[in-house]
Amino acid sequence: MDSVFKKYKIWILLVLVTPLLLTILQFPKTNPLQGVEELKAEEKLSWTEGTAQKYYENLWVRSSVVHPIGVKLRNQMDFSFFKKINVHNTYYNDGIFYRFYNDFQTDNTLFQGEKVLNKKFEQYKELYRLLKKRNKTLLFILTPEKHHVYYKQVPEINRAKNSDSSNYRYFINKFTETGLPFINFDSYFIENNLKKPYRLMAETGIHWTNYGAAVALDSIVKYLSIEQNTQYQNLEYKLGKPVKLNWMDNDLLTTSNFPIKPKAGPLADIYVTNADAKGKKIPAVLIGDSYFHAILWTQMKDAVFESNTYFYYYYNTEYDYFGNAHTIELKRLKKQVDEAECIIIESSPMNTENFGFGAIEKMLQILRAEEK
Amino acid sequence: MVFSSGLFLLYFLPIAILMYQIIPGSFKNLWLLVLSLAFYFWGAPLFIYVVLGTSLANFIFVRQMQKPNSNRKFWLVAYITSNLLLLGVFKYFNFFAQNFSDISEYAGNGTVSFFEIALPIGISFFIFQSITYAVDVYRKEAPALNKFTDYLFYILFFPQLIAGPIVRYKDIAKQIIIRKLSNEQFVSGFHRFSIGLAKKALIANTLGEFYMKLQYGQGILGFESSSTAWLMALTYTMQLFFDFSGYSDMAIGIGRMVGFSFPENFDKPYLSKSITEFWRRWHITLGTFMLHYLYIPLGGNRKKSSRIYVNLLLVFFLSGLWHGAAWNFVIWGLFHGFWIILDRLFLKKVLEKLGIVSILFTFFVVLNGWVLFSANSMAEAWHNFEVMYAFNGVEITYQPYFGYFTFFLTLSLILVIISAIKPYYNLRDFIPREKAGIWNSVTLLGITTLLYAISFCYVLAADYNPFIYFKF
Numbered sequence: 001m002d003s004v005f006k007k008y009k010i011w012i013l014l015v016l017v018t019p020l021l022l023t024i025l026q027f028p029k030t031n032p033l034q035g036v037e038e039l040k041a042e043e044k045l046s047w048t049e050g051t052a053q054k055y056y057e058n059l060w061v062r063s064s065v066v067h068p069i070g071v072k073l074r075n076q077m078d079f080s081f082f083k084k085i086n087v088h089n090t091y092y093n094d095g096i097f098y099r100f101y102n103d104f105q106t107d108n109t110l111f112q113g114e115k116v117l118n119k120k121f122e123q124y125k126e127l128y129r130l131l132k133k134r135n136k137t138l139l140f141i142l143t144p145e146k147h148h149v150y151y152k153q154v155p156e157i158n159r160a161k162n163s164d165s166s167n168y169r170y171f172i173n174k175f176t177e178t179g180l181p182f183i184n185f186d187s188y189f190i191e192n193n194l195k196k197p198y199r200l201m202a203e204t205g206i207h208w209t210n211y212g213a214a215v216a217l218d219s220i221v222k223y224l225s226i227e228q229n230t231q232y233q234n235l236e237y238k239l240g241k242p243v244k245l246n247w248m249d250n251d252l253l254t255t256s257n258f259p260i261k262p263k264a265g266p267l268a269d270i271y272v273t274n275a276d277a278k279g280k281k282i283p284a285v286l287i288g289d290s291y292f293h294a295i296l297w298t299q300m301k302d303a304v305f306e307s308n309t310y311f312y313y314y315y316n317t318e319y320d321y322f323g324n325a326h327t328i329e330l331k332r333l334k335k336q337v338d339e340a341e342c343i344i345i346e347s348s349p350m351n352t353e354n355f356g357f358g359a360i361e362k363m364l365q366i367l368r369a370e371e372k
Numbered sequence: 373m374v375f376s377s378g379l380f381l382l383y384f385l386p387i388a389i390l391m392y393q394i395i396p397g398s399f400k401n402l403w404l405l406v407l408s409l410a411f412y413f414w415g416a417p418l419f420i421y422v423v424l425g426t427s428l429a430n431f432i433f434v435r436q437m438q439k440p441n442s443n444r445k446f447w448l449v450a451y452i453t454s455n456l457l458l459l460g461v462f463k464y465f466n467f468f469a470q471n472f473s474d475i476s477e478y479a480g481n482g483t484v485s486f487f488e489i490a491l492p493i494g495i496s497f498f499i500f501q502s503i504t505y506a507v508d509v510y511r512k513e514a515p516a517l518n519k520f521t522d523y524l525f526y527i528l529f530f531p532q533l534i535a536g537p538i539v540r541y542k543d544i545a546k547q548i549i550i551r552k553l554s555n556e557q558f559v560s561g562f563h564r565f566s567i568g569l570a571k572k573a574l575i576a577n578t579l580g581e582f583y584m585k586l587q588y589g590q591g592i593l594g595f596e597s598s599s600t601a602w603l604m605a606l607t608y609t610m611q612l613f614f615d616f617s618g619y620s621d622m623a624i625g626i627g628r629m630v631g632f633s634f635p636e637n638f639d640k641p642y643l644s645k646s647i648t649e650f651w652r653r654w655h656i657t658l659g660t661f662m663l664h665y666l667y668i669p670l671g672g673n674r675k676k677s678s679r680i681y682v683n684l685l686l687v688f689f690l691s692g693l694w695h696g697a698a699w700n701f702v703i704w705g706l707f708h709g710f711w712i713i714l715d716r717l718f719l720k721k722v723l724e725k726l727g728i729v730s731i732l733f734t735f736f737v738v739l740n741g742w743v744l745f746s747a748n749s750m751a752e753a754w755h756n757f758e759v760m761y762a763f764n765g766v767e768i769t770y771q772p773y774f775g776y777f778t779f780f781l782t783l784s785l786i787l788v789i790i791s792a793i794k795p796y797y798n799l800r801d802f803i804p805r806e807k808a809g810i811w812n813s814v815t816l817l818g819i820t821t822l823l824y825a826i827s828f829c830y831v832l833a834a835d836y837n838p839f840i841y842f843k844f
Contacts, residue, residue, distance in 0.1 A: 001806055005555035008817050012562045013393070015821055016386045019828070023382065047417050053373075061378035061832065070832030077826070082776040086833070091772055100772060 023064040030068045035087070035255030072259045079258060087255045094153040095262070096203045097252040098146055110353050111165045120355050121174050124345075127360055128180055130367040131343060137227040138343045139181040141220065142168065143291040144189035144208060145349040149201045151190070168349035181227055185216050186349055198239060198268035204253035204261075210270040211239065213294035221304055224282060224342050233279030235303050239268040248294050272299035281305055285336050287312040287359040288346030297323065310336045315358045333359075334366045373414045374534070375565075375622045376572045378832050384411070385626075392630055401525050401548070404630060411530040412494070419492035423528065426458060430502050431523045434509055438516050451506040459499045462491055467697035494534040496694055498527050500661055505541040507665055514545035522548055529632075531623040535616070537637040537657040540664070544632065553631035560802035561628025563816065566824040567800060568621025571614045573827040575784050577834070579611035582777035589769035590759075597766035601759040608746045609739045610784040613642065616655070621800075635660070642738070642788045645730040646720045647711040650738060658694075662687050681716070685709045695745070700753050704744040711737055 022028070045052035061067055078084040083092050089100045128138045145168075147154045168186075175182035189212065193200045200212035208216060218235050225232045242249075249267050283306040286292055295301055296311055296319070311319040318326045318333075326332070337343065343363070345356055373380050388407050395403050413420045430451060437447035466488050473484040505526065509516045517523045526548055532539055586604045590596050620637035627634040641654035651659050670683045685706065692705015711719075723730035743760070747753035771777065790796050795810045802816050803809030811819075 002555055004813060005559050008559045008813070009555045011817065012559060012820070013390065015824060016562075017390055019382055020386045053414055057373070057377065057379045058835065061382060064378075064382055066382070067378070067832050070829040074829040074833035077829070078776075082773070082779065084773050084776050 019064070019066045022066055026065055028065065030065050033068050033071055033257050035251070035257075068257075072257050075256055076258050076260060079256070079262070080260075085252070085256055087252060090252055090256075093155050095264070096146075096150045096153040097205070097256075098150075098154065098158075099206060099252075110167065110350075111170075112167055112353065114170070117167065117170045117174075117355075120360070121171070123360050123364060124356065125178070125180070127364055127367070130364070130371070131337075135228075136337075136341055136343060137181060137224055138345070139183070139220070139224065139227070140171070140175060141183045141216070141344060141346045142172065142186050142352075143216070143288075143346055143348045144186045144193075144201055144212070146201065146206055148186055148349065149189050149193050150203065166349075167352040167355070168347075171352055171355065181223070183216075183219060183223060185219075194265075197266065199265040202250045202253075202267055203264040204250035205248065206251055207248055207291050207294055209249040209267055210294055210298065210300075211268045213291075213298075214270050214300060217295055217300055217304060220344070221282070228341055230341070231280060232282050233274065233277060233303065235272070235300060236274040236277075237300075237303075238271040238273060240271055242267050242269045248290075270298065270300065272303050275299040275302035277303065282309070282342050283340050284309045284342045284344055285312070285333075285340045286310070286344045286346065287357055288344070289314060289348060289351050289354075289357075291346055291348060308336070308339050312357065312359050314354070328362070330362060330366060333362055337363060337366065373411060375619065375626075376569060376577075376827075376831050378834075381569075381828055381831055389629060400630070402521065404529060405521055405525045408525065408528040408530040408533065412528060412533060415534075416493045418490075419495075422458075422462075422492055423498065424524075426455070426502070427524050427527050428520065429454065430506065430527075431517075431520050434506055434516050434523075437506070437510065444510060448506055448510045452503055455499050455502050459495060462495055464693070464697050497536050497538060498533060500538050500658075500694075501527060501532075501541075503665060504538070504661065508540060508542040508545070514542040517545075517548065529627075531626040531632075532634060535619050535623070536655070537620055537623060537634050538661050539634055539657065540660065543635060547632050551631035553629075557631065558629050559817070559820075561625045561630075562824075563625070563802040563820045564628060564800065565622050565625025566820045566827065568618045568623075568625055569827040569831075570823040571618030571621060573830045573834075575780055575787075576611050576615035576618055577830070578777065578780045579607050579614065579784065582771075582781065583607045583611060585771050585777070586769070589771060595764075595766060596759045597768055598759055598762050598764045599766065599768045601756060603768060605739050605743050605746075605756075605760065607781055609642075609742050610781060610788070612742060612745075613638070613788070614784055640788075640791050642735055643731055643792055644734050644738075645726075646715050646723045646734055647708060647737060648715040648720055650734060651708070651712070658691065662691060666690065677716075681713050684712050684716075688712065698748075699750045700744050700747045703750060703753075704741055707741050707744060 045055055047053065075086050078086055079092070085092050085097065091098055091100060124138075124140070131138045147158070151159075172184060175184075185208075189200050189208070193212075196211070196215075198211045199209055200215060201208050207213075214235060214237055221232050221234055224230075250264070253261060253264070282304060286296075286309065288311075290313075292311055292313075295304075301309070301321070305321070307321045309321055312328065313319060316328060318328050320326065345359070347355060373384065375381075375385075384407075388404075391403060392400060409420065412423065433447050433451040433454075436442055437444050437451070469484070477483045505523070508514045517526070526541065526544065527533075583604055586600055586607065590600050590604070617638040624634045624636070635657055637656050639653040639656065641650055644650040644653050667683060667687050670686070671679060672683075673680060675683065688705040688709030689702060690705070691708075692702045695701045695705070715723075723733065726733070740757075743756050744753045747756060797803070798809040798811055799816070799819070802813075802820075804811060804813035804816055806813060
């Protein structure tokens with residue numbers, strides 16, 4: 001029996017030491033984890049307060065080749081056995097990845113009330129009028145919401161109660177009533193997502209896919225061409241099977257870091273064919289949230305927008321055409337609005353709580369001053 | 373650094389065990405001592421000097437005690453007093469100072485500000501362990517150690533330094549000097565370690581996460597649910613057991629891998645039929661310490677009943693205080709003391725006749741005790757009891773992944789129940805069929821490897837919870 005235990009002991013020593021050996025040898029080469037923030041040291045690391053220990057512990061463990069293997073295996077086990085997703089605020093149900101706060105909260109409980117929303121809408125109308133005076137179009141686009149497009153798979157407990165008491169329904173009604181320039185991609189995607197050859201919004205992502213963004217952008221360009229009475233260059237692209245998807249196409253799945261990915265609907269890569277074409281492009285100011293990233297960090301931007309197009313992300317950040325971030329300055333915004341032909345405000349239904357992201361007020365401030 | 377951390381599993385343990393196999397016998401203890409110093413230094417670089425200084429003083433005290441014609445009792449008293457004083461200052465100064473300040477404020481004299489003293493990790497354990505050394509040597513139950521490094525090794529040995537088991541010196545004295553390590557012992561040690569790691573990394577941590585989510589959910593809608601409060605109490609009860617017993621398993625396992633036999637610390641405590649029995653099964657080494665170093669010296673069962681009850685209350689008062697410098701721990705200790713006295717008066721005889729009902733009743737009492745133990749203050753504990761016993765019929769606050777967490781809660785309950793049967797012990801102690809066990813030895817090794825590998829993945833991934841839009 002002792003010889004048997006001796007063999008077992010050797011096995012155990014191998015089990016214990018192998019991860020360390022692999023770490024030293026930096027073998028096998030593994031792909032890094034997706035969506036994980038790089039480890040940053042605090043400014044002052046202290047051994048007596050424990051911050052140094054914590055930092056080095058994390059560093060030595062994360063720099064090991066077995067770390068991504070362990071994380072991926074853990075994520076896979078949790079998903080395969082329990083359908084648990086180890087991404088902040090994310091869950092899975094019936095083939096769909098959702099974010100927790102996409103549901104009943106956003107549709108009903110964040111309703112700001114008619115008084116607040118009326119004020120916002122009045123400001124928007126005034127901005128529209130002032131921009132129209134200057135031959136500029138103000139367009140509002142409502143991007144699709146995950147739990148609207150995949151409504152059937154939302155667990156019962158998370159289902160929105162159908163009610164008009166929601167911010168986004170308020171804006172849909174108002175835009176429809178007043179006829180102000182508005183495109184409702186939410187309802188379009190609900191209707192067409194499963195009919196298209198590729199997903200407009202992936203089961204495994206939070207935003208529209210690249211294909212969805214391309215379809216939307218195509219509509220936007222055509223709409224603005226009519227509004228501005230100008231023939232802007234349309235987006236031209238080819239669809240192909242994905243070689244390397246833009247990570248936003250299925251960002252939740254990517255961040256989940258599974259070795260074995262669950263089945264989902266077909267996704268397509270977008271190959272823009274007229275990025276370098278010299279047609280008339282749109283000089284614009286874009287205000288919105290992360291949905292615009294699918295356009296702005298791809299060649300779709302080059303095909304459609306002029307190089308003096310600027311993107312305002314939420315309340316605090318402005319990106320120029322080349323992706324450089326700046327803090328928002330009124331002086332710069334004024335120049336950008338002066339040069340722009342179109343101002344596009346984008347919001348998902350959830351984000352209609354932040355309608356305009358503070359930019360409407362800033363632009364009004366600028367334009368009212370000019371009127372005086 | 374804790375056993376269930378990436379640093380320990382990836383670097384510390386493999387290097388420790390591998391080098392232990394290679395280093396010649398006379399240097400093995402030195403190697404373990406170096407590891408233990410590094411282990412403690414990593415966690416508490418400032419306090420290593422307190423531990424070293426205390427240990428040197430203790431060692432000298434006992435050397436003095438061993439000298440011919442020495443006043444042995446004097447040195448013992450000096451030893452115990454100085455150690456308890458150290459524990460008192462580091463662990464309880466803040467507690468008593470805060471209470472003094474509260475009383476002063478209540479009396480209208482305003483608060484009293486004081487300098488807060490930080491608590492060295494593991495102080496409760498290594499002070500108690502130090503005391504067993506002096507007392508066992510004094511009682512001549514074990515010889516004193518000749519080398520300071522051996523004494524330091526006994527005090528600081530890393531598997532049981534931070535959270536026990538509290539190893540009495542006499543139980544380990546011979547093993548410090550000479551011990552044999554068989555292959556079977558090594559294998560069963562690693563097996564035990566893997567089981568402990570799985571208990572901690574897979575079950576206890578998950579239940580801990582569930583408890584935090586339930587706690588967050590309580591009151592989030594403006595009212596608290598009795599059902600949720602009971603679920604929290606049950607979750608904490610199971611989490612604490614798997615966490616603590618898991619850690620003990622890991623300590624016992626590592627000890628075994630280097631030739632030591634540490635005493636068991638848990639023996640199916642939640643299947644106890646009375647609180648008296650519970651304290652023979654829960655944190656056994658603490659109970660043993662209190663019995664042999666406090667209760668028996670106070671007179672034990674030889675005194676008249678009223679004195680026994682006072683002694684029992686004192687023992688449990690001090691047990692509670694030992695667990696933490698806060699009133700809820702003291703009340704928890706007295707809570708158990710109260711039930712022990714009831715057992716002596718009549719309850720134990722009644723419960724002996726009730727079979728499974730006695731197990732359920734005892735579990736219920738223990739669970740209520742943990743409500744006291746888990747609170748941050750007496751006010752919070754009282755509030756938790758109020759919510760629990762309101763039976764307000766409010767639904768459990770919805771939790772994401774409720775099924776996932778209740779699976780692990782159910783699993784923990786099942787494991788507690790099946791721990792009474794032989795296959796469980798054969799599994800825990802790696803008793804193969806060849807040794808009258810139930811499991812084939814290859815199966816046992818397979819289970820060991822699988823548990824270790826899965827737990828290893830979960831430990832590595834413990835800090836992984838990316839926020840999808842950190843970039844944005």
